Amino acid sequence: MADKNEILTGLAEIVNEETGLETEEVQLEKSFTEDLDIDSISMMTIVVNAEEKFDVKIPDEEVKNLSTVGDAVDFIADAQG
Amino acid sequence: MTRRLVITGLGATTPIGGDVPTLWQNALVGTPGASTLENDWVERFSLPVSFAATVEVEPADVLARPETKRMDRSTQFGMVASREAWKDAGLDEADVDPDRLAVAYGTGVGGVWTLLDSWDTLKEKGPRRVMPMTVPMLMPNGSAGALSMEFGARAAARTAVSACASGTEALDIAIRQLTAGEADVVIAGGAEAAIHPVCLAAFSSMQALSRRNDDPAAASRPYDVDRDGFVMGEGAGTLIVETEEHAAARGAKIYAVLAGSGVTSDAHHITAPDPEASGAARALRRALDSADASVDEVTHINAHATSTPVGDRPEYAALRSTFGDHVDDLAVSATKSQTGHLLGAAGAVESVLTVLALHERRAPVTINLDNQDPDMPLDVVTGEPRALPPGDQVALCNSFGFGGHNAVVAFRNA
Known part of the structure; x- marks a missing residue:
C-alpha cells in the first residue's frame, strides 16, 4: 500500500531508469507519449516494472488508457485497493 | 577496384x-x-x-x-x-x-x-x-x-x-x-x-x-x-x-588504404579447419588480387593464430603456400596472445591494430611464445615491436571462423 505521492515517486524512478528523464519531469499531468516521448516498448517495460514494484496487475488492454502519468498513478492506487 | x-x-x-x-x-x-x-x-x-x-x-x-x-x-x-x-x-x-x-x-x-x-x-x-x-x-x-x-x-x-x-x-x-x-x-x-x-x-x-x-x-x-x-x-x-x-x-586524416579483401568457405567441416588450408589460401590470394598486390609487397600479417593446438597450423600452411619463401620475411603478430579471442570482434580489433602497424610502422608483439612450434617456423614478433620498412607496402589481417569461413583484408600504407 502506498499513497499517490509515493506511487508518483516510485513511477518517476522507473521512468528515469528506463529513459534517463529526470524524475522531476515525471509529473501527474504529463502525457507519456506527447510530453515524455516514451515509445510503446518503453511503456511496456515501465508497466512491467511498475507491476513488480507496486505488486499490482496492469492488463495489456488497460495500458492504452494510461495516457498521462496521473492515469497510471490512479490506476495503481485503485489496483492496490 | x-x-x-x-x-x-x-x-x-x-x-x-x-x-x-x-x-x-x-x-x-x-x-x-x-x-x-x-x-x-x-x-x-x-x-x-x-x-x-x-x-x-x-x-x-x-x-x-x-x-x-x-x-x-x-x-x-x-x-x-x-x-x-x-x-x-x-x-x-x-x-x-x-x-x-x-x-x-x-x-x-x-x-x-x-x-x-x-x-x-x-x-x-x-x-x-x-x-x-x-x-x-x-x-x-x-x-x-x-x-x-x-x-x-x-x-x-x-x-x-x-x-x-x-x-x-x-x-x-x-x-x-x-x-x-x-x-x-x-x-x-x-x-x-x-x-x-x-x-x-x-x-x-x-x-x-x-x-x-x-x-x-x-x-x-x-x-x-x-x-x-x-x-x-x-x-x-x-x-x-x-x-x-x-x-x-573534408580534409580528413588518413591512417591507411583499405586495399582489398578475400572471403571464401572451406566446405570441409563445420568446426575443423581444412588441413590443406586451401580455403584460407584462396582467401589470401583473393585479398592480394583485389588489392592488386604482389606477395613481395606484404611486410606484416596480423595472424588469426588463436592458440589452439589444431588451428594455428593450417594458417601457417596457407601462408606458406601463398607466399612461398617470402613467408620468412613477414613480420607476424599474433595479438590474440594479449587480447584473447574476441570471436566476432576479433577481426575488427585486429584490423585496427594492422592499420596502426602500417601507420606507425611498428608491428605489435606476440607474448607467451617461449618455445616456438618447429612445425610453424614463422618470424613471429616477440619482445620488442618490429619496425616496418619505409616505403609502400601491404599488411594483411586474417580471420577464420567455425562454419568454414575464411576472411582476409589487405591494407596499404596511405
Whole structure:
C-alpha cells in the first residue's frame, strides 16, 4: 500500500531508469507519449516494472488508457485497493 | 577496384584497453588481457575454465544508464568503439549525407546474454517479466541497427555473421558497399560479448579453450608448443571506411588504404579447419588480387593464430603456400596472445591494430611464445615491436571462423 505521492515517486524512478528523464519531469499531468516521448516498448517495460514494484496487475488492454502519468498513478492506487 | 578506399577513424574497447590509444600502447609493450573470473557462476557450475579476457573498461562506466538497459552488452561495446571511431574521424564535426552513410557490423552470436537472461527470467518469474526489448537486444543485427540510429546512417545497415571471421567480413561488406556506390562512408567493425557460462561450457566441451586456470596470463600462446586452446575475449573494434574523394573533400586524416579483401568457405567441416588450408589460401590470394598486390609487397600479417593446438597450423600452411619463401620475411603478430579471442570482434580489433602497424610502422608483439612450434617456423614478433620498412607496402589481417569461413583484408600504407 502506498499513497499517490509515493506511487508518483516510485513511477518517476522507473521512468528515469528506463529513459534517463529526470524524475522531476515525471509529473501527474504529463502525457507519456506527447510530453515524455516514451515509445510503446518503453511503456511496456515501465508497466512491467511498475507491476513488480507496486505488486499490482496492469492488463495489456488497460495500458492504452494510461495516457498521462496521473492515469497510471490512479490506476495503481485503485489496483492496490 | 575503381575507387580508392581509406581508413579515417579507429575505435576499440578491448581487454587491453578501453580506447585505441591505450590498446595500441599495451599491444606494443605486450599485455596479457586474461585473468581469473570473479563471477559467482564459475564456482556454482564448476566450470572447467575459470578465466577469460574481459574488457578493461566496463561499458556501464562510459554509457548513460538507459543505454545500458536498451542495448545488449555486445551492442554496448560496439557503441563505445564506434563513438570513438566517429569522433576520431572528425565526423562529429563533418556534414555527412545520411543517405550516403552505411553500417557494416559483425558479431558471432549477437545478444547471447540478453537471450539467456530472459530465459532465466521466464523460468524464475514468468512470461510477464520478459522485457519487451528482449528481441531487439538479442538479434544479431541489433548492433548494426543501433549504430545506424546513433549516427543517422540510412544507406544500409548490414550484418556479418560468420563466427570468428565476422569482424573481418564486415570490412569486406564495407568495400562492397563503397565500390558499388551505395555509400561514401561506412562504419565497419564487430562486437562480441559471449563470456557467459553457457559459452564457456560449450567451448570447453569441444576442447577449444585453454585450461591453464592457474596462470591465465600465460594461457593464450599462439605458435608455442605448449598452447592448449584459445582464451575467450570480449569487446569491439570499429573502423571508419571512406572513399578517398569523400575523405579528401573534408580534409580528413588518413591512417591507411583499405586495399582489398578475400572471403571464401572451406566446405570441409563445420568446426575443423581444412588441413590443406586451401580455403584460407584462396582467401589470401583473393585479398592480394583485389588489392592488386604482389606477395613481395606484404611486410606484416596480423595472424588469426588463436592458440589452439589444431588451428594455428593450417594458417601457417596457407601462408606458406601463398607466399612461398617470402613467408620468412613477414613480420607476424599474433595479438590474440594479449587480447584473447574476441570471436566476432576479433577481426575488427585486429584490423585496427594492422592499420596502426602500417601507420606507425611498428608491428605489435606476440607474448607467451617461449618455445616456438618447429612445425610453424614463422618470424613471429616477440619482445620488442618490429619496425616496418619505409616505403609502400601491404599488411594483411586474417580471420577464420567455425562454419568454414575464411576472411582476409589487405591494407596499404596511405
